[in-house]
Amino acid sequence: MVVVMAPGATEADIRAVVSLVETAGGDAFVSRGVERTIVGLVGDVQQFGSLNLRGMRGVTDVVRISAPYKLVSRENHAERSVVRVGGVPIGPGTMTLIAGPCAVETPEQTLQAAQMAQAAGATLLRGGAFKPRSSPYAFQGLGEAGLRILADVREETGLPVVTEVVDAHDVELVASYADMLQIGTRNAQNFALLQAAGEAGRPVLLKRGMSGTIEEWLMAAEYVAQRGNLDIVLCERGIRTFEKATRNTLDVAAVPVAQRLSHLPVIVDPSHSGGSRDLVLPLTRAGIAVGADGVIIDVHPHPETALCDGPQALVDGDLRELARLVRDLPPLVGRRLTVAEGDAAPVPV
Amino acid sequence: MVVVMAPGATEADIRAVVSLVETAGGDAFVSRGVERTIVGLVGDVQQFGSLNLRGMRGVTDVVRISAPYKLVSRENHAERSVVRVGGVPIGPGTMTLIAGPCAVETPEQTLQAAQMAQAAGATLLRGGAFKPRSSPYAFQGLGEAGLRILADVREETGLPVVTEVVDAHDVELVASYADMLQIGTRNAQNFALLQAAGEAGRPVLLKRGMSGTIEEWLMAAEYVAQRGNLDIVLCERGIRTFEKATRNTLDVAAVPVAQRLSHLPVIVDPSHSGGSRDLVLPLTRAGIAVGADGVIIDVHPHPETALCDGPQALVDGDLRELARLVRDLPPLVGRRLTVAEGDAAPVPV
């Protein structure tokens, strides 16, 4: 950290800062400039976090220099990680397609959606049994009955299951059915849930908060990691901006930035960011091209009667085009579409 | 709702929309314009929510006309509500000061902060025992030990207690100590928590999500209300914008807007919005002047060693100025500072 002193700060003000830092077990280097003096702090950033340096007399600003996350940082873990979900890898060299219905409604609908997904090249099945909805009057999901349907469809198709958990006390239940726990954008700072997911023994798909900075997203991952689980996949799903022509603004640059700051895999969600069917394929192409380790996409056999987010689900011809692009686009960025376990080796990066 | 047809929509497209609406039990009125046709939907908006009108052929847009919240709406409840917390009213005619430490640290610190708050005119004590922190390495609160301290300080000072709950399964515990449950900005869409709070038999202080629209805030209140609890106080605490000179941007206009849309009381949090001590009093004045039903403010006997948000806690001379302004400013907007139970009647609005 760097403490910036005000132009009129006195020697006593500067000494007070140095003294407080040293008392906390750190070292402080004073650089006196023509206009102002700065104090560089050396030591463990956690030591200084609880000091109220900003409130001291003569202090103008306190600038954090090093990242506040450790376990998920790439600084101490230079190689990018591969996370395996039911045997399916997500990480460098591959591009993994996760697809399925936004919400599990019936066994038939879920199976059909899974088969559509598989035909398009998906190796993981998504599907929601617990749905966080802005309105208490909207469909909230089937709960455990939905989890059972997902497990049956996994049996039928062989696709490992990714599904959302919305409350810390459901984590054990959901983990008993699912291969990967999804934590949604509205729970990106639900720390009790993050910690529970960190102890569940399942890989976690962690969506970025809709107004979360990349740093906050990595801090949320740090909450999971701190409980002993480093099998975390980050998912960029669009952020909230002033633009209303799309549901959210897909921040594609977040993919390379997060991959530079963290060793964790990063995927994108083109369905929930754009919020309309005609944007899903363009945003999927953008996500793959920018270098995402995977994409997660809504498909539905009958979008017009879907109970959740029907307007953005892919169907029919869209899926043939999806199949084509997840096959042809990844090689241009040094990747290969992930196929079912053991079928092919990833391209080396 | 209004369905807007594309310029090239055919009669068959229009008939399909009308037919779907009628099947769902509604009525549809078709208005044919020179350039385009619109279809007005009449009936219960809940009926239409699950129809995928937007995905139908020839449909350009679907515009919602009526508010999606009912119980908290002012449309069916014209008079503004008063919520009582341990006998202290929050609502029209009064201006209630809630103050106390950001986090409960020790019995002494909490008692001192409570006495400072009371001397400044506060009739409710705030203080956090469960703290949601962006970093897993930051102080997370004392938990139940903190709740006990708050209860002791209530005993000593007579101030009813407002404290945060961060997980659905702590609601019962927190409610057994607190007079009012606070739900923080990071949990503004933690629906399991909102529902649990709705069943706890305590008034709820509901902070706006840091990127939540006013409508989403009212929908969150609707989640609480739907479980039978209408004793909800809304709290504007600043929203996330591109401006970085302040921690958040206090959206003062949200106060009159929310008061027009909902019958619930609306207060402001000048401490967490500005994020620095020198902004707390100016923002408190702005909040009272804009017409808030109360303000909630951090005070701390020793901000320089506070474990949480020290830089924004008021101390010493700030508190005398706070006492002056909560006494002098409310009468200019037709209000009177709330005093301890039975001491004075509110000014009629």
Next chain:
Amino acid sequence: MVVVMAPGATEADIRAVVSLVETAGGDAFVSRGVERTIVGLVGDVQQFGSLNLRGMRGVTDVVRISAPYKLVSRENHAERSVVRVGGVPIGPGTMTLIAGPCAVETPEQTLQAAQMAQAAGATLLRGGAFKPRSSPYAFQGLGEAGLRILADVREETGLPVVTEVVDAHDVELVASYADMLQIGTRNAQNFALLQAAGEAGRPVLLKRGMSGTIEEWLMAAEYVAQRGNLDIVLCERGIRTFEKATRNTLDVAAVPVAQRLSHLPVIVDPSHSGGSRDLVLPLTRAGIAVGADGVIIDVHPHPETALCDGPQALVDGDLRELARLVRDLPPLVGRRLTVAEGDAAPVPV
């Protein structure tokens, strides 16, 4: 400035930074930490601005420490300035009301609006002859004919005139009629216009860009100041956020922040921020209470037929309430309503 080196930066990388800074005539202090090294730069920040420090090997970040503006900064000009417009002061100790029609339409409408404004306590008349409109199909203003009407109304009422200029090459013309030049939010980074206004010999009312940071706003003022004109009044008029219930989000905290960073007066525009009539008085109260040096408000004798922004113009009873609050509220914040030249002395701050 502080240059933050990457954890793996070599001694040669550090020496290269130091050497580049010294070549540019500055001094560099190296602080070696356990995890990383920082280099503090001492000297004139303008020297370093053109160095590509961020692009050097081993450099992680470059953090600017001192403000990039000089002439408008409070660092070298501790006392807050008073700007006089046709003899009317704007600055500490007073609260100046500027009011009038959004657009000048006819001599009668302008005169009536001016008289309404004056009756409410205004000492300056606002009114637009050149209107920047998002749509080329909207009313663009009367141009010079509008300026003549404003001059006639000034003659009749004695109110000095504030009016907008939208193009550098109209500055001379507008300055020949107006007492103060307004630069609108859409031109907040129209540098040619800012420079021309800096040379026009008239005070300037500078609105904040709708997505401009406080720093960018002060940099825009620096453009005016650099051409020799320090008679600048800053105007907060709402920023663009995700919230759509209001036209813009009035950032009241920007007032004390800008007053701390700059010696220039700061006023607020409650009409254009809220965008609806029922928000104008609440936001005016908030603006005065937060400590603004003035407010600028739209009034119109017949809002229902106004050619521009009618929905937000005050009329009738609103104006009596406005008169009351601009008289009663300022004393609570140590100010007095500005009255016509020589009529009263401001309250000392």
Next chain:
Amino acid sequence: MVVVMAPGATEADIRAVVSLVETAGGDAFVSRGVERTIVGLVGDVQQFGSLNLRGMRGVTDVVRISAPYKLVSRENHAERSVVRVGGVPIGPGTMTLIAGPCAVETPEQTLQAAQMAQAAGATLLRGGAFKPRSSPYAFQGLGEAGLRILADVREETGLPVVTEVVDAHDVELVASYADMLQIGTRNAQNFALLQAAGEAGRPVLLKRGMSGTIEEWLMAAEYVAQRGNLDIVLCERGIRTFEKATRNTLDVAAVPVAQRLSHLPVIVDPSHSGGSRDLVLPLTRAGIAVGADGVIIDVHPHPETALCDGPQALVDGDLRELARLVRDLPPLVGRRLTVAEGDAAPVPV
């Protein structure tokens, strides 16, 4: 437009709306619902724009249904346009690379950058002679001397020139040297400049305002088009959000959205959105993959001493990779890299 009446609106209120619309020459259709009544307006939207419907008694909301832009809309011009710049096409079927230095500094630097650009596949040269800079102390460009350098380099390389104009009164001068006029993000609502550019007889490259909605961007294009110039290319260059890890947030979804709403070509600027060299290639890939009609990229022979935006300029190996991706990626989205005039035919879409 649709006028939404309040639940308590009377028949007289409804009749007043209908009557006002009819007086303005339109037709109004009344749809009476259980809870509220809506009035659909039929006729030319321009007629209704100046009516203060929102201010009438009993009116809750006025919802605009059709687009406010006409000439640039795709509704009346279904086929996507091709804009030719000095013979080089930008539009469907091709992907045009525009590259060059951010600022023209010297003849040598400009020529070298142009040759680097050409080697990478660029068919148009970018380069700034007039630079809009946030700070008055930053390099403002060489002005006409810079234009002459660009003209010389065009002579030498055959690359037509795209360059920015920042003031309406420089348009004629810039147009006398340039093949295409660029209007930057800070001038996206400088209407005098837009109109002057519409009369200059040169194609216009129109950047989106950094906080401009897609609709405002199209309205800015409408300003140009209204003066008789439909040779407009839209450029998405990143928008301002809360995220600070990147300079701006590249809104890739804006490309397909703008292409759906307008017939104009849409390109992206990966250099100014990300703001750092390591993001330029990933964002270029995303831009091409999402379906942009072109990309515009900063290159510089010596980024470490560049006078403007050096940190984001491509150099050396980056350029070889750029050459590879602009060749290999477009065919996957049904396009072909634009080559010098007459060299190849575009792929049909």
